[in-house]
Amino acid sequence: MKRPKISIIGCGVSGMTTGIVLLKEGYSVEIITEKLPEQTTSAVAAAIWLPYEIKPIELANKWSNISYQEFQKLANYPNTGISIIPTKLLLQKEEDAWWKAAIPNEFIRPLFPNELSVDSTCGYMVQAPLIETPIYLNYLLNTFHTLGGQILMKKVEDIVALSTEKELLINCAGLGSRELLHDQTMYAIQGQIVQLQASNKVPCVLAEYTFGAKGEELAYVVPRKDCVILGGTLVKYAEDTSPKEVVTEGIIKRCQELVKEIRGLPVKNIVVGLRPGRPTLRLERIDNLIHNYGHGGGGFTVSWGCALEVLELVEGRRIGF
Ligand SMILES: Cc1cc2nc3c(=O)[nH]c(=O)nc-3n(C[C@H](O)[C@H](O)[C@H](O)COP(=O)(O)OP(=O)(O)OC[C@H]3O[C@@H](n4cnc5c(N)ncnc54)[C@H](O)[C@@H]3O)c2cc1C
Numbered sequence: 001m002k003r004p005k006i007s008i009i010g011c012g013v014s015g016m017t018t019g020i021v022l023l024k025e026g027y028s029v030e031i032i033t034e035k036l037p038e039q040t041t042s043a044v045a046a047a048i049w050l051p052y053e054i055k056p057i058e059l060a061n062k063w064s065n066i067s068y069q070e071f072q073k074l075a076n077y078p079n080t081g082i083s084i085i086p087t088k089l090l091l092q093k094e095e096d097a098w099w100k101a102a103i104p105n106e107f108i109r110p111l112f113p114n115e116l117s118v119d120s121t122c123g124y125m126v127q128a129p130l131i132e133t134p135i136y137l138n139y140l141l142n143t144f145h146t147l148g149g150q151i152l153m154k155k156v157e158d159i160v161a162l163s164t165e166k167e168l169l170i171n172c173a174g175l176g177s178r179e180l181l182h183d184q185t186m187y188a189i190q191g192q193i194v195q196l197q198a199s200n201k202v203p204c205v206l207a208e209y210t211f212g213a214k215g216e217e218l219a220y221v222v223p224r225k226d227c228v229i230l231g232g233t234l235v236k237y238a239e240d241t242s243p244k245e246v247v248t249e250g251i252i253k254r255c256q257e258l259v260k261e262i263r264g265l266p267v268k269n270i271v272v273g274l275r276p277g278r279p280t281l282r283l284e285r286i287d288n289l290i291h292n293y294g295h296g297g298g299g300f301t302v303s304w305g306c307a308l309e310v311l312e313l314v315e316g317r318r319i320g321f
Pocket residue numbers: 009010011012013014015032033034035036037040041042043044045046047048049050154155156157172173174175176177180190191192193232272273274275276293294295296297298299300301302
């Protein structure tokens with residue numbers, strides 16, 4: 001049977017991962033995109049493997065588990081920007097660890113009482129994939145090109161017209177899908193992060209609960225090679241991407257209480273990104289248009305699982321992973 005030529009809208013983590021999976025199966029793939037990876041939301045992410053602000057839970061766990069296994073393989077190659085690091089996840093309620101099912105048993109253990117913070121009552125030490133986004137997005141882009149993928153720089157104005165022109169179109173436009181599809185269920189989830197000077201003495205620690213009266217303040221510390229990321233915020237329906245001084249001060253204070261090793265490290269940069277929020281991630285096929293968007297705060301975490309699900313929709317059969 002003749003294989004369709006595939007066009008993908010979007011060059012963030014979702015579009016590139018989907019493109020690579022399809023190229024490896026022998027499809028001809030082009031990405032049509034308004035922005036290159038370094039200008040996308042994907043470039044702002046921390047990023048650590050953890051299903052967060054992403055639904056439905058059962059599928060998020062399935063896709064996260066598949067991605068976990070793929071990241072374990074990629075961690076064997078230093079040029080990917082992936083490494084597996086001990087990550088302390090602090091909780092206030094055991095039921096908040098809904099993502100436990102996505103982690104193989106040998107890579108997770110409960111925290112001992114002396115490992116908890118003042119605000120937490122339980123938690124887990126997880127061997128979690130760290131995704132150093134500046135390196136990893138480049139790795140994905142290079143892999144996409146090496147496998148023969150093409151990139152066309154263009155803003156898509158009319159997705160319906162484009163889908164009639166193309167043999168098979170895959171929508172990985174992130175928050176751009178709100179305008180493209182008039183998807184009123186989509187919303188921005190604003191996140192500010194602070195980048196400190198890199199240090200190899202800083203552990204990875206994430207509080208899985210919110211701070212502040214509105215529950216919009218987070219605390220997490222992610223040590224990368226180029227910087228230490230401090231997060232953050234989670235403000236639904238906020239669209240402004242300019243950093244706020246008062247927010248920066250709050251992030252640094254909360255993170256210093258969590259991880260004392262960051263004290264004294266100078267600030268390098270402050271960034272704000274808009275996570276593509278949706279009540280549930282959309283991954284479905286309608287005729288020759290496949291949607292893969294609305295990944296919220298977990299786009300990297302589910303990326304390989306979602307890309308394989310797209311492959312199943314392309315081929316119209318269960319491959320079974
Ligand atoms: C502060 C912060 C921290 C985060 N931390 C993590 C984390 O630790 N772990 C994790 O898994 N996730 C994290 N995330 C979430 C993650 O970044 C997103 O879920 C993910 O980047 C979404 O990727 P995407 O490819 O779907 O969308 P995007 O990265 O937004 O890419 C969308 C692409 O579509 C293109 N596009 C849009 N509209 C059009 C159009 N009309 N025509 C042509 N092209 C178009 C854009 O140009 C872009 O190339 C974080 C996000 C933020 C903001």
